[in-house]
Amino acid sequence: MELHNIYSGFRLDRIERIDEINGTAYEMKHEKSGARLIYIDSPDSNKVFNIAFRTTPQDSTGVAHIMEHSVLCGSRKFPLKEPFVELVKGSLNTFLNAMTYPDKTMYPVASKNDKDFHNLMDVYLDAVFYPRAANDPEIMMQEGWHYELDSVDDELTYKGVVFNEMKGVYSSPDSVLERELMHALFPDTTYGVDSGGNPDNITELTYEKFKEFYNVHYHPSNSYIFLYGTMDIEEQLRFIHDEYLSHFDAIEIDTEVTEQSPFKEGRVITYPYSVGSDESTDNRTLHAFAYVLPSVTPEQSLAFEVLTHALLTSPAAPLKQALVKAGIGSDVSGYYLDSIRQPIWAVHASGSNLDMQEQLQSIVESTLEQLCTEGIDKELLEASLNSIEFALRESDFGGRPIGLAYVIRMMDNWLYGHDPLELLHYEEALVNIRKGLQGTYFEDLIRHSILGNNHKAIVSLYPEQGLQEQKDAEVKAELANIKASMTQDELQAIVDQTKRLKLRQETPDSEEALATIPLLELSDLSPDVEDVERRESMIGHTKLHFVPTFAKGINYVSYYFNLGCLTEEELFYADILSDIIGRVDTSKRSYEDMAKAINLNLGGLSSDVTGISKAGKRDEFVPLMIVRSKALHAKLPELCQLVNEVIHDAQYTDVTRLTELVQESKAIWDNEAFRRGNTIVSQRVMAKVSKVGKFRDDGNLGYYQKISELATNPAALPLLPEKLADVARKIFRSNNVDILFVGEEHELAPFTELMAPLLENWNAEILPDDVLTIEHTTSNEGIVTAGKVQYVAQGGNFIDHGFTHVGAMSVLETILRYEYLWIRIRVQGGAYGAFANFYDDGNMIFCSYRDPNLVETLNVYKELPEYLRQFTLTNREMRKYIIGTMSGLDLPMTPALRGPRAMGLYFSGANIEDKVAFRKQVIACKPEDIVALAEVVEPVLKDNNICSMGNEQKIKDAGVFDNIVSLG
Template sequence: MEINKVYSGFRLDRIERIDEINGTAYEMKHEKSGARLIYIDSPDSNKVFNIAFRTTPHNSTGVAHIMEHSVLCGSRKFPLKEPFVELVKGSLNTFLNAMTYPDKTMYPVASKNDKDFHNLMDVYLDAVFYPRVREDAEIVMQEGWHYELENADDELTYKGVVFNEMKGVYSSPDSVLERQIMRELFPDTTYGVDSGGDPDYITDLTYEEFQEFYRVHYHPSNSYIFLYGDMNIEEQLAFLNDEYLSHFDAIDVHTEVALQAPFTEGKVVSYPYSVGSEEPTDNRTLHSFAYVLPDVTPEHSLAFEVLTHALLTSPAAPLKQALVKAGIGSDVSGYYLDSIRQPMWTVQATGSNLDKQADLQHIVESTLQDLCDKGLDKELLEASLNSIEFALRESDFGGRPIGLAYIIRMMDNWLYDNDPLELLHYEEALTNIRNGLAGTYFEDLIRHSILNNNHKVLVSIYPERGLQERKDAEVKEHLAAVKANMTKEEIDAIVEQTK
C-alpha cells in the first residue's frame, strides 16, 4: 500500500514500522464519513477489531453506559433481542466485551478464526450504526430505567438494568471514593460527572436526550477504528466501506474533553457513605490524596508508573511504610491513571478515621520532601523500573489478546488528538528514564508534579449509619407522590408497559 492513495474510500496517511511490537502501523481516514482507522500489520493470528466512540456526557444520567447496553439489543441485520448472547454461542472468539469509560466507549472483539472474526465485526458494526434502539424506546426503558408496576394497586418502583447495576456499584465505598475524587478534581469537565450513571440521576434520562446523545456521538466522524493481526486488510477496508461507512457523510463533531483549569489552592473535603444501622463505624474511613499532574508526556507516564511502584507497591515502599507506621490506616495503596486527558496520581489509605486527615496530608508531603532532599534509593527505583519494563514488553494483560493491550494504550493519545503510535514506541523513553537514575530525574519529577502542584484534593469518606435507608425512604415517598398524581389511564398504561 502507498501513502496518499485511496483504498475503498480510505486515504492512507502514514505507514510506520514499530519494532517494539514487531508490527507496521497504517493510519488512514475514511474520506466520505470522516472515520479514523489504524491497522497494525503483525504475524499474530489472534486478530483484534475495535470500534471506539468519544463519549463525553455532561451529566450523570449514565447515558453513555445505557447507550452501550442498548445498542447491543438488536440491529438492522440482527434483529434478535440479544444478538450477542445468541451469536456468540458458537463463536470461537478470544475476547468479546463492550466497555464504557469516563470519556469513550469501546467495542472490541478478538478471534483466531477468519470467518468468526468477520461475523463478530459485522455484528458490532451493525449494532453501533444501525441499532433497533433508535426506533424502540422500550429498549432504553429496559436497559436504563422505567416505572415498574405489576398491578394497579402495587407500589410504584424504579427498575432498569443499568439503574440496578449502578445501585450495586454505589453501595461499595471504593466506588463512592473514586467518584468523589473525580468530581473534586475535575469540576468543569466530563470527568466531573459519572458516565456510568449515578442512581440519583439515572431517572432524569429522557428518550430525547438519549437520541440526541446517539446522534452526536455514534457517527463515524466521532469513531476510532482499529484492526490488528494477520489479515487481508484490503478486504476488510472494502467491507467497512461498502457495508457501513459509505452510507454516512462526515459531520463536525464537538465531543472533545475540555481541560480542567489548574487549582490555585488544594482542597480538603469529606463525604459520608452508607453502612447498616447496626454496623461499626470505627476504622472504616477511606482517604485519597489525589493530584492532577501537569505537562505529562508519554515518558513521564512511564516514569510515574515506576514511581508509584517504588513508593507504594514494592516491598520497601517508603511512602506506604511511613503512613502505615504513623497509624494512618490498616492498608495504604495508590495508583497512577493515564486513561484520561489529564493524568492523575493518588495515595490512598483504608481502615482509618476522619481525624487522621491532617496527619495523612502532612506525612505524604513531608515524606516526599524528605525523599527529594536526601535522594531516592537508586536500587529501589531500578528494581521498579525493571518490573515496569517487563510488564511493558510482555504486554501481559491478564491473558487477554495482545492487540487489545495495544489499542487500549494507543487510545490514551488518539482520543485527545495526539499521536497514537507514540505510545507504542517506548524504547527511547525507557532509555531516558534509565539514564535519569544516575541524576535527579525522579526527584525533579516529584517536585514539579506533586510538591509544587496545587491541583490536588484530599477526599475522605466516612461511614454513616442508615444513610441508604433514609435515601430509599425519600425515593419511596417521591414515587408515592408521582403515583398519586397519575390518572387511572396512566397507571393502566404503566401496568401494560411493565408486562
C-alpha cells in the same frame, strides 16, 4: 500498501514499524465519512477489531453506559432483541464485550477464526451505526430504567439493568470514593460526572436526551476503528467501506474533552457511605488524595508508573511506610492514571478514621519534600523500573488478546488528537529513564508536577450505620409521591407499558430473525486439545515437572506445597503465610531489602492457596499453597536464591510487622468484599455441600471473618509468630513440594543445578499428608451488608444423586447463562447477570449478581427443571450453543498459562484423552440431552442449599435463612 494511496475510501497517511510489538502500523482516514482507522500488521492469529467513540456525558444519568448496552439490542441487519447475546452463544470469539470509560465507549471483539472474525465485526458495526435503540424507547427502558407497575394498586418501583448494575457499583465504598474524587478534581468537565451512571441520577434520563446523545456521538466522524493481527487488510477495508462508511458523510462534531482549569487551592471533601446496622465503624474510613498533573510526555508517564511503584506499591515504598507508621491507614496504595486527558496521581488509605484526613495530606507532602531534598533510594527506583520493564516485555494479559491491550493503550493518546502510536514505543523512554537514575530525574518530576501544585483534592468517605435504610426509605417515599401525583390514566399507561415490556421480554425472537446472525458449522469445531508436554524428574527428594516452552527468554517457576499435613484450623495460618510471603524479614535481609531484591531481579513473586478436585471424584481434592515466580533466564540464580530465602529463611518474629500486614489484609477485604459477592455466596453454598467447597470458603469469607477477629484482638497477635513458624515448618519441606519449571530445553539443567543444593538445606521431616479433615457448614446463610443489591446462590452435588459430569452440562451452562437465567434474572428481573456451573467433582452452582431480587431469583432456580422438561430447540440454535460452549473451552494458551494447565491435569488426575472425549460429547449434544438434565438439576435444587449476600432488609424479609450474619 503504499503511502497516500486510497484503499476502499481510506487514505493511507502513515506507515510505521513498531519493534516493541513486532508489528507495522498503518494509519488511515476514511475520506467520505471522516472515520479514523489504524491497522497493526502482526504475526498473531488472534485477530482484534475495535470501534470506539469519544463519549462525553454532561451529567450522571449514565447515558453513555446505557447507550453501550442499548445499541447491542438489535440493529438493521440483525433485528433481534439481543444480537450480542446470540453472538456469545454461537461464536468462537476469544473476546467479546463492550466497555464504557469516563470519556469513550469501546466495542472490541477478537477471534482466531477468519469467518467468525468477519461475522463479529459485521454485527458490531451494524449495532453501532444502525441500532434499533435509536427509534425504540423500550430498549432504553429495559437497559437503563423505567417505572414498573403491575396494577394501579401496586407499589411503583424503578427497574433497569444499568440502574441495578450501578446500585451494585455504588455498594462498594472504594467505587464511590473514586467517583467522588473525580468530581472533586474535575467539577467543570465530563470527568466530574459519572459516565456509568449514579443510581440517584439515572432516573432523570429521558428518551429524548438518549436519542440526542446517540445522534451526536455515534457518527463515523467521531469514531476510532482498530484492526490487529494476520488478515487480508484490503478485504477488511473494502467490507467496512462498502457495507457501512460509504453511507455516511463527514460532519463537524464537538465532543472535545475540555480541560479543567487549575485550582488556586486544594479541595477537601467528606462524604458518608453506608454500613450495616451490625457492622463496626471503627477504622473503616477511606481517604483519597490526588493531584491533577500538568502536561506530561509519554516518557514522563512511564516514569510516573515507576515512581508510583517505588513510593507506594513495594513493601519498601517510603511513602507507604510513612503513612502506615503514622497510623493514617492500615492499607495504603496509589496509582498513576493517564487514560484521561489530564493525568492524575493519587494516594489511597483505608482502614482509617476521619480525623486522619488533614494528617494524610501533611505526611504525603512532607515525605515528598524530604525525598526530593535527600534523594530517593536509587536502588529502590531501579528495582521498580526493572519491574515495570519486565511487564512491558512479557506482554502477558492472562489469556486476553494482546491486540486489545494495544488499542486500549493507543486510545490514551488517539482520543485527544495526539499520536496514538507513540504510546506503543517504550525502548527509548526506558533508556532515558535508566540514565535518569544517576541524577535527579525523579526528584525533578515530583517538584515539577506535584509539589506546589494546588490542583489537588482530598476526599474521605466515612461509614454511617443505617444510611442505606434511610436512602431506601427516601426513594420509597419519592416513588409514593410520584404515584400520588399521577392521574388514573397515567397510572394505567405505566401498567400497560409494564405489560408491553414484559411481553417483549418473554416473546422469543422469530426463526427468521435468529437466522440473520451468521453462524459457523459444527465442522469448524475440533475436539482436539492442545497437549501441554510435561516431563517428570527428581531433585533429591523433590519431584520436578518440566514444561518445555519458548517464553521469550523468561522462566516461570512455581512451587506446589501440599497442605494435607495441616489441620483445618491451621489452614488459616497457611492463608496468612500466603498473604505475607516475601513481605517479612528473613535471616539475611529486611523485608524492605527483600522487596528491592525481588523487583530488581524478578518479574514477580506471589502465592495463593487453592484446592484442585480429583477428576470425576466426589469430595477428593488436593489442597495446595502455590508460590509462583518468574524472571529472565539470566536472572535464574537470583530467582532460586530469593525463593529459597522467602520460603526457607523467613522470620516470623516481628509482631509489629505482622500486625501491620494483618490489618492491611482486613482493610483490603473491608473494601472489596462486596465486589467479591458472587464468589463468596457460591463458595458458602459449596461449603455446605463438599469438602473442597469448605476448603475454598475457609480461604475466602472464612478467612475474612478470622482476619477481622485477629486484627481487632491485641491479645491474639503476640501468639501469631509461633503459629506461623509452626505451620511454615510443616508446609515448607523438600519432600512436600512439587516444583514446576517452564522454559526452553537448554534452560532446565542450569535450574536443576541451582536448586539442588538449596533443597538439601530444606526441612526433610516426614509428616503424614492425610491430617486435613474438613467439617462442612450446616446452615443456609444470609450475609447482610449495606449493599443496594444482592448476590443469590443455590447449589449442591449431582454425584450424590447418582449422576456423572457429561458434555451436555457445559452446553447447559451456556444455555442458562445466555437464555433462561439471562431472560428471567437479567432481562425480566433487572439483575446485572447470572450464571450456572457444573463441575466434574459433581458440584453444581447457580448464582446471580447485582440482583435487585432475592426470593424471586430462588423461584427462578426452582422452576428450572420444568423449563428443561419443556426444552425444544431447532438444530441451528442447538448448533449455536455448542459453538459458544466450545469457545469457552478454547482459551488461548500463553507461555505463562501452559505450566498451570499441565499441573492442573497432573493434580486432578485427568488426561488429554478425557478432555477430548468430553469435547466430543459437547459437539454431539442434542436437545434431548438437555431435557434429560432436568432429572439431574431437580434433586440437587430440592437439597435446598442456598446463600445470599446483600441488603439487610431483603435478607431478613426473605424468611429462608437458618442463620443471618453481618459481612463486617
